[in-house]
Amino acid sequence: MSTPTIDDTATPHSAALDAAESGEVELITITLRIRRFNPEEHPDAVWVDYQLTVDPKERVLDAINRVKWEQDGTLTYRRSCAHGVCGSDAMRINGKNRLACKTLIKDVTALDKNGVAKPITIEAIKGMTVLKDLVVDMDPFFQAYRDVMPFLITTGNAPTRERIQSEEDVQRFEDTTKCILCAACTSSCPVFWNDGQYFGPAAIVNAHRFIFDSRDEGAEQRLEILNDREGVWRCRTTFNCTDACPRGIEVTKAIQEVKRALITRRY
Amino acid sequence: MATDSIGNVELTDSTPTDATAFLIEPPRKRTKTTSGRRSRTNFEMLAWLFMRLSGIVLVFLVLGHLIIQLVLDGGVSKISFAFVAGRWASPFWQAWDLLMLWLAMLHGANGMRTVINDYAERPGTRFWLKVLLVAATVFTVLLGTLVIFTFDPNIS
Numbered sequence: 423m424s425t426p427t428i429d430d431t432a433t434p435h436s437a438a439l440d441a442a443e444s445g446e447v448e449l450i451t452i453t454l455r456i457r458r459f460n461p462e463e464h465p466d467a468v469w470v471d472y473q474l475t476v477d478p479k480e481r482v483l484d485a486i487n488r489v490k491w492e493q494d495g496t497l498t499y500r501r502s503c504a505h506g507v508c509g510s511d512a513m514r515i516n517g518k519n520r521l522a523c524k525t526l527i528k529d530v531t532a533l534d535k536n537g538v539a540k541p542i543t544i545e546a547i548k549g550m551t552v553l554k555d556l557v558v559d560m561d562p563f564f565q566a567y568r569d570v571m572p573f574l575i576t577t578g579n580a581p582t583r584e585r586i587q588s589e590e591d592v593q594r595f596e597d598t599t600k601c602i603l604c605a606a607c608t609s610s611c612p613v614f615w616n617d618g619q620y621f622g623p624a625a626i627v628n629a630h631r632f633i634f635d636s637r638d639e640g641a642e643q644r645l646e647i648l649n650d651r652e653g654v655w656r657c658r659t660t661f662n663c664t665d666a667c668p669r670g671i672e673v674t675k676a677i678q679e680v681k682r683a684l685i686t687r688r689y
Numbered sequence: 690m691a692t693d694s695i696g697n698v699e700l701t702d703s704t705p706t707d708a709t710a711f712l713i714e715p716p717r718k719r720t721k722t723t724s725g726r727r728s729r730t731n732f733e734m735l736a737w738l739f740m741r742l743s744g745i746v747l748v749f750l751v752l753g754h755l756i757i758q759l760v761l762d763g764g765v766s767k768i769s770f771a772f773v774a775g776r777w778a779s780p781f782w783q784a785w786d787l788l789m790l791w792l793a794m795l796h797g798a799n800g801m802r803t804v805i806n807d808y809a810e811r812p813g814t815r816f817w818l819k820v821l822l823v824a825a826t827v828f829t830v831l832l833g834t835l836v837i838f839t840f841d842p843n844i845s
Contacts, residue, residue, distance in 0.1 A: 655736070658803075
C-alpha cells in the first residue's frame, strides 16, 4: 500500500510548517493582562498580570483556561463550546471585541523592541454591567433581541410539508442567519455605550433575518419596532460592529438594508 | 460562618449578605419605556432622510456661494455693502440665500441634536443642551430670514 507523500521540491516551506511537520513546538512566554473585578472584595477593577509559557498556535481561551486551572482558580469568565459556536466567550482582547476561542495567541502577540512579547490585555465587553471579572450582565442585550420578535410570524394554517423557498430568497437573508448572539457587535457600538437604550446591531441583525425572509409575514411589525427613537436611525455607520463580528456578518450593511426597507416599503 | 458539632458548615449562614456590594458601572438597563411606549411618529426617519437630501442640495448651494463670494471677480476683497445690496436686488439670490440659510441651519442643528443624543448621558443634560440648541437655531433662522426680506439698500 502506498502512502501519498508531499513533493518536497514543489512546496515552499515556512518555518512554521517545518515546525508543525516535525512536531516541534516553539513555546513562547506571554503575559495576560486581565482586568479583574470582584464585587465582594473591592469597588474598583484592577489589571492583573499572569505569565505563562504557551504554544503561539493555541488560542487565547486556552491561555485563560491555563491561568484558571494552574494559577488562579478565582478567575471568572464564560465559555461553553469553546469552538466559536455558542458565542459565550466574547471579550475585549487588546482593545478589540473577539471570541477568545477563535483568536490565536500568535495573532494578538506583538514583540516590543527588545524582542519580548507585549502583554495581551483582556477585559469584559463594554457597555454592560460587569458582574465579576469577564462576566457581564447580558439581560439588556437579550431584552433588545426579544423586542424585535426573532421568530417566524405567519398567518393561516401551517403547511403539512416544509415551507419551500427558492435559493434566491434564501440568499436574501442568509448572511444574518449566521449570528451566534455573542454580543461582540453590540458591545463594540459607541451609540450603545452611551446609555444602552439603542437596540444595538445584534438585535437589528436578527430582525433583518426575518424581515427579509420570504416565508415570514411579520416584517411590517418589526420595521415599526425598529423605526423607534432608539431604533435603526441611531446607527452612525461607524462599522465597529462589522469589524467585531466573529462570524464575518456584514452587520452595518444589514442595518442599512433595514433603513432602506423602512423608507422604500412605505413610500 | 457557623459550624455545628461535627464540623459541617451551616449553609444557611454562609450566604453572602450582599453579593453585589460594589458595582463597576451603573446598570444600563433597557427601561420599560424603551420597548413599550413607542413613538408612533416617523420623526427619526424623516430627520435621517432630511440630512441626506439637504446635504445633497447644500453641496451645490454652499460651493456655489463660496465660489461667487471668494473666488470670482477679485475674490473676497470685492465684498461690500454695495455688492450685497446688488445681489439681493434679485429674487433669485434672495431665494438662494434663504434656502441655504434654512437648510444649513436645520442640517447643522439636527447634526448637533444627534451629537447631544450620542454624548450627553444624563436626561437633564440632554434636555438643556437641546433647549440651548433650539433657541440658537430659531434665533439665527428668524433673524436671517428677517434680514433677507426686509433688507433696505438705502439705509442711512
